[in-house]
Amino acid sequence: DIQMTQSPSSLSASVGDRVTITCRASQSISNYLNWYQQKPGKAPNLLIYVASTLQSGVPSRFSGSGSGTDFTLTISSLQPEDFATYYCQQSYSTPWTFGQGTKVEIK
């Protein structure tokens, strides 16, 4: 299985901050990397697919980059509604696997 490791596991930030979350794969996954946002009690919501393509309806303050083994999710200016847990997921080979999550909390 491909292991996905996110860092940090949690972070505290203020509204307006630039936030970066990193996801590393245990082997190359090309650009088959997706990012999800999950709020408490809700299903995950797709933000970014194939590493850098913004899902329809997702604000442009979210962006993704990377290829191979190293990927980043950036929120350019954190908004109150962005406080949530973020997961990366590789869809290069089955079994699809997720990172352990990064919880973004209010400072």
Added chain:
Amino acid sequence: QVQLQESGPGLVKPSETLSLTCTVSGGSISSNYWSWIRQPPGKGLEWIGYLYYSGSTNYNPSLTSRVTISVDTSKNQFSLKLSSVTAADTAVYYCARHGVGSSMDVWGQGTTVTVSS
């Protein structure tokens, strides 16, 4: 737009079989891949398996001996069966549609299944 809704018992006894259904509305189950994912309380996400509308499947090796995913195109539904459940199978179970690059672009709201006697 496409919406997904999970349904099934919220409580299952140890050693029995968990059975859930995902109903697709606002679109056809045909011509897409569909997955089941679960999330134990307070933990991360685990992909269980996917199905193509034609009936072909791919399961997580960690669960393959206990999992069956099937489709009923006449009802626009697909289903999950997980046999010989234990407390470790207690989780919120989600169904989802595959999008570009096998991302999961539409999710059901999730259904909580507790394994307990």
